[in-house]
Amino acid sequence: MAYEPLLLRNVHREGSRSIDVYMANGGYQGLRRALKEMAPEAMVEEVKSSGLRGRGGAGFSTGMKWSFLPPGLEKPRYLCVNADESEPGTFKDRVLIEQDPHLVLEGTIISAWAIQCHTAFFYIRGEFQAGFRIFGQAIEEARARGFLGKNILGSGFDLDIILYRGAGAYICGEETALLESLEGKRGLPRIKPPFPAIVGLYGCPTIINNVETLANVTLIAERGAAWFASIGRPKNTGPKLFCLSGHVKRPGVYEAPLGTPLLTLLNEHAGGMLHRDRPLKACVPGGSSMKVLPADRCDVLMDFDSLAAAGTMLGSAGGMVMDSSTCMVAALLNLAEFYEHESCGQCTPCREGTGWFTRILRRLEGGQGRPEDPDLLLDVARKVEGNTICPFGEAVAWPVQSYVTEFRSEFDAHVMRKACPLAG
Amino acid sequence: MIPAATIPVSAGTDRAIDALLTRFPRQGSALLPALYLIQEEMGWISEESMAYVAGKIGVSPAFVGGVVSFYTMFHRRKVGRHHIQVCRTLSCMLRGGHGVMRHLEARLGIRKGETTPDGQFSLTFVECLGACDTAPCAQVNDEDVGALDRESVDALIEKLKAI
Numbered sequence: 405m406a407y408e409p410l411l412l413r414n415v416h417r418e419g420s421r422s423i424d425v426y427m428a429n430g431g432y433q434g435l436r437r438a439l440k441e442m443a444p445e446a447m448v449e450e451v452k453s454s455g456l457r458g459r460g461g462a463g464f465s466t467g468m469k470w471s472f473l474p475p476g477l478e479k480p481r482y483l484c485v486n487a488d489e490s491e492p493g494t495f496k497d498r499v500l501i502e503q504d505p506h507l508v509l510e511g512t513i514i515s516a517w518a519i520q521c522h523t524a525f526f527y528i529r530g531e532f533q534a535g536f537r538i539f540g541q542a543i544e545e546a547r548a549r550g551f552l553g554k555n556i557l558g559s560g561f562d563l564d565i566i567l568y569r570g571a572g573a574y575i576c577g578e579e580t581a582l583l584e585s586l587e588g589k590r591g592l593p594r595i596k597p598p599f600p601a602i603v604g605l606y607g608c609p610t611i612i613n614n615v616e617t618l619a620n621v622t623l624i625a626e627r628g629a630a631w632f633a634s635i636g637r638p639k640n641t642g643p644k645l646f647c648l649s650g651h652v653k654r655p656g657v658y659e660a661p662l663g664t665p666l667l668t669l670l671n672e673h674a675g676g677m678l679h680r681d682r683p684l685k686a687c688v689p690g691g692s693s694m695k696v697l698p699a700d701r702c703d704v705l706m707d708f709d710s711l712a713a714a715g716t717m718l719g720s721a722g723g724m725v726m727d728s729s730t731c732m733v734a735a736l737l738n739l740a741e742f743y744e745h746e747s748c749g750q751c752t753p754c755r756e757g758t759g760w761f762t763r764i765l766r767r768l769e770g771g772q773g774r775p776e777d778p779d780l781l782l783d784v785a786r787k788v789e790g791n792t793i794c795p796f797g798e799a800v801a802w803p804v805q806s807y808v809t810e811f812r813s814e815f816d817a818h819v820m821r822k823a824c825p826l827a828g
Numbered sequence: 829m830i831p832a833a834t835i836p837v838s839a840g841t842d843r844a845i846d847a848l849l850t851r852f853p854r855q856g857s858a859l860l861p862a863l864y865l866i867q868e869e870m871g872w873i874s875e876e877s878m879a880y881v882a883g884k885i886g887v888s889p890a891f892v893g894g895v896v897s898f899y900t901m902f903h904r905r906k907v908g909r910h911h912i913q914v915c916r917t918l919s920c921m922l923r924g925g926h927g928v929m930r931h932l933e934a935r936l937g938i939r940k941g942e943t944t945p946d947g948q949f950s951l952t953f954v955e956c957l958g959a960c961d962t963a964p965c966a967q968v969n970d971e972d973v974g975a976l977d978r979e980s981v982d983a984l985i986e987k988l989k990a991i
Contacts (some may be wrong), residue, residue, distance in 0.1 A: 480853070489958050490955075491956075492917045492956040492960075493957055494960075495958045495961055497958075498958050498959065530899070530901045531901070532958070533970040533971075534971075564853070566852065568857075568860070568861070568982075569861070569864060571863070571900070571901040571902055572865070572899045572900030572902075573898060573900065586857060588856040588857045588858065588859035588885070588895070590898040591898065606854050611931070637869065647961070649961060650919050655919075655963065657962040692917070692956075724918055724919055724922070724960075735921075738916075738917065742916075742955050742956070746955065748898075824857055
């Protein structure tokens with residue numbers, strides 16, 4: 405039976421971003437249902453029992469995250485939507501923001517109500533200029549219809565949403581760096597604990613959720629937790645947006661249940677490999693920070709637990725596909741340069757380690773590599789991993805470790821031949 | 829009160845920045861949006877602008893300098909009339925992004941990171957733009973362009989020159 409898209413149900417409609425088209429197709433019914441028929445605490449429970457896990461990268465239970473808020477309401481609570489989609493290979497939130505902003509906005513309003521927050525922030529990466537305009541328009545439309553502002557749908561619930569533009573910094577997708585940035589500062593991650601649910605934006609209890617996560621909350625409010633939990637696999641429930649890019653025929657964002665095989669997404673959704681005579685060499689399943697899978701280990705299910713069992717992670721579900729023409733040293737060098745540029749510089753292992761990676765990889769790719777260089781890369785990665793304030797350390801150590809380990813012979817060949825075997 | 833002579837922006841932008849000061853639960857949050865307003869008007873953010881906005885927000889000019897230098901989208905020097913930002917990162921590299929950059933360098937006669945002497949074009953290699961399905965992609969001023977090749981780059985340059 406063909407899968408019926410839920411997250412992407414509107415994106416192909418004419419005028420999909422307008423509130424009229426959204427409402428003509430059942431939009432804002434979830435919000436209505438929640439406000440009229442449920443209590444906020446019941447909504448938190450509903451999201452918990454749906455099994456929804458965060459779609460930003462870590463895959464933590466959304467309902468559980470919400471329930472970490474301290475009980476009292478003396479301090480204001482804030483909800484921050486993380487629309488700082490910057491993980492290389494990831495472009496799923498962009499599709500929702502640009503093509504169906506109200507699906508995200510409705511989920512934001514429902515979530516804010518569930519956690520009793522009256523000021524929400526939508527932090528969108530600066531480069532998403534179209535998304536910024538489109539989402540701003542969506543907020544105005546929702547305000548005009550009474551879905552935002554005072555006494556929403558006569559429920560007594562008030563909510564203001566502030567649209568905030570980042571300004572070009574990968575690290576601001578890390579939740580505490582995002583908070584620093586929202587406060588008008590450099591985006592330097594904070595030490596945890598305290599976690600943002602306790603001490604977040606302006607020192608107040610704060611929840612940070614990813615765009616796709618909140619779109620899923622809309623679905624849960626519409627159709628209930630049991631329905632949501634029936635999609636996907638146990639503990640990996642619900643629909644998922646998968647990005648595929650690189651050497652595939654049809655790069656794009658595809659929706660399928662969590663637990664869909666990677667090879668199905670690659671061969672059926674994305675149309676298979678770009679060139680008939682260049683077979684699959686490797687795939688990064690979850691955005692550039694996740695460990696790479698060599699072709700013979702790509703027969704995996706795309707969900708949180710299956711990929712963890714395969715030694716990598718679902719991450720942001722940014723699948724990057726590489727064919728036999730790809731030099732894995734050059735690919736890793738490209739990523740190392742990214743991480744060196746994006747390291748906030750706060751922790752020495754990350755700031756210095758990322759520089760070491762690029763220097764070693766540059767000389768390997770340039771034919772000046774030393775026999776000890778592959779091991780040196782692994783040694784530096786070990787010293788970065790686990791030794792930084794935020795997960796950026798792992799985000800750079802994991803690709804280094806996996807590319808070198810899985811494609812060791814290719815790294816050694818660069819040293820022996822004093823050149824890149826695949827260059828030219 | 830900042831004396832009018834040291835206000836580097838128009839009265840309209842100055843008022844818009846004042847309005848930002850009360851938009852957020854804390855005034856400090858106004859800094860990034862204020863910097864965007866300044867850049868929109870001036871094209872870049874000068875030392876003078878940093879001192880001005882520091883006075884508005886109530887932080888030091890050094891603090892503002894730290895923020896401006898942290899974020900790649902704030903320009904600390906003038907950029908060309910057209911800013912072409914080509915994605916450098918893996919998905920675009922796999923689809924020929926580096927070739928697109930080399931072609932642009934040859935066509936414009938400048939290296940990445942430079943501006944043409946007539947001030948018409950600036951060329952920058954940037955990190956993942958989150959549009960990997962359109963690789964190799966770029967951002968041209970505030971528009972996204974994708975599926976770039978030599979022909980579409982040539983057409984793009986001609987189009988921009990005519991604007």
